[in-house]
Amino acid sequence: MTAPRLTLPSPAKLNLMLHILGRRADGYHELQTLFQFVDYGDEITFAVRDDGVIHLHTEFAGVPHDSNLIVRAAKMLQQQSGCTLGIDIWIDKVLPMGGGIGGGSSNAATTLLGLNHLWQLGWDEDRLAALGLSLGADVPVFVRGHAAFAEGVGEKLTPVDPEEPWYLVLVPQVSVSTAEIFSDPLLTRNTPPIKVRPVPEGNSRNDCLPVVARRYPEVRNALDLLGKFTEAKLTGTGSCVFGGFPSKAEADKVSALLTETLTGFVAKGSNVSMLHRKLQSLL
Numbered sequence: 001m002t003a004p005r006l007t008l009p010s011p012a013k014l015n016l017m018l019h020i021l022g023r024r025a026d027g028y029h030e031l032q033t034l035f036q037f038v039d040y041g042d043e044i045t046f047a048v049r050d051d052g053v054i055h056l057h058t059e060f061a062g063v064p065h066d067s068n069l070i071v072r073a074a075k076m077l078q079q080q081s082g083c084t085l086g087i088d089i090w091i092d093k094v095l096p097m098g099g100g101i102g103g104g105s106s107n108a109a110t111t112l113l114g115l116n117h118l119w120q121l122g123w124d125e126d127r128l129a130a131l132g133l134s135l136g137a138d139v140p141v142f143v144r145g146h147a148a149f150a151e152g153v154g155e156k157l158t159p160v161d162p163e164e165p166w167y168l169v170l171v172p173q174v175s176v177s178t179a180e181i182f183s184d185p186l187l188t189r190n191t192p193p194i195k196v197r198p199v200p201e202g203n204s205r206n207d208c209l210p211v212v213a214r215r216y217p218e219v220r221n222a223l224d225l226l227g228k229f230t231e232a233k234l235t236g237t238g239s240c241v242f243g244g245f246p247s248k249a250e251a252d253k254v255s256a257l258l259t260e261t262l263t264g265f266v267a268k269g270s271n272v273s274m275l276h277r278k279l280q281s282l283l
């Protein structure tokens with residue numbers, strides 16, 4: 001008998017602002033950033049196996065099986081929980097890699113929450129978020145599933161409820177390495193911390209933008225194009241660029257102008273992740 005399958009969403013995130021406050025002794029940068037999800041992302045399908053094997057069936061260009069964040073998350077959870085079950089995994093990957101929309105981190109979080117459910121581990125969110133942090137700074141917010149103001153390297157999270165506009169997200173055909181941007185000598189690293197909540201108007205800057213725009217003409221072009229219609233912003237360290245619109249129709253109108261060399265997608269901003277809405281519906 002084949003095992004029943006469970007398909008869960010793995011949404012993208014946007015950084016609505018990103019300030020770099022300083023550099024820690026270990027080289028990592030202290031940030032203040034605002035995370036919001038969008039209703040657009042990958043879909044991951046899971047089927048439990050009873051032999052303990054963890055197998056991701058979908059191949060990723062340039063990412064070996066055991067380095068994939070999905071496999072790493074599954075193995076870490078299996079090991080730390082002492083679970084003897086295994087899992088077959090397939091992914092319908094639509095999120096660009098190295099786009100600053102957190103695809104890999106989201107995939108890891110969906111795997112942790114999906115396996116916690118299927119393996120019936122009963123881990124709480126704090127424990128899953130702590131495990132997630134060891135896989136990447138952006139994993140905890142996807143585990144929590146609520147829009148958040150993040151501090152530290154992104155692990156200190158305060159839930160927030162910003163507006164939920166429609167976004168047009170442009171996807172320049174270039175992958176940006178986070179490490180490369182954080183090691184650029186010209187990066188602004190001394191933005192004063194914001195002390196009041198919610199984040200006051202006029203603080204929506206992304207400190208990475210000047211460095212990314214200087215290095216990547218594809219990102220500059222996307223910012224110029226979108227900037228003709230709305231405030232164009234960079235998410236994370238890029239490469240994706242986004243802007244808000246009051247309605248889907250208005251976002252679609254600008255999206256219709258895109259070409260093969262600069263693609264994009266329209267999605268609703270969401271303060272509760274699609275993953276959590278789906279998991280809630282299973283309970």
Ligand SMILES: C[C@@](CO)(OP(=O)(O)O)[C@H](O)COP(=O)(O)OP(=O)(O)OC[C@H]1O[C@@H](n2ccc(N)nc2=O)[C@H](O)[C@@H]1O
Nearest residue numbers: 027028029100102136137138153154178179182236237238
């Ligand atoms: C800055 C953000 C905002 O969301 O960018 P995106 O990756 O989403 O674009 C993230 O927090 C990124 O977190 P994450 O994606 O886990 O970063 P990693 O790949 O682990 O970081 C790669 C490298 O970037 C540098 N790095 C990363 C995060 C940070 N707060 N300070 C750093 O200096 C470190 O040199 C690190 O080795």
Ligand SMILES: Nc1ncnc2c1ncn2[C@@H]1O[C@H](COP(=O)(O)OP(=O)(O)O)[C@@H](O)[C@H]1O
Nearest residue numbers: 068069070097098099100101102103104105107
């Ligand atoms: N499941 C995964 N999905 C995407 N990227 C992954 C995955 N597993 C490992 N990676 C690696 O992580 C890198 C960063 O991926 P991703 O999270 O999509 O980018 P970003 O943090 O810029 O949004 C990729 O370039 C890839 O090498």
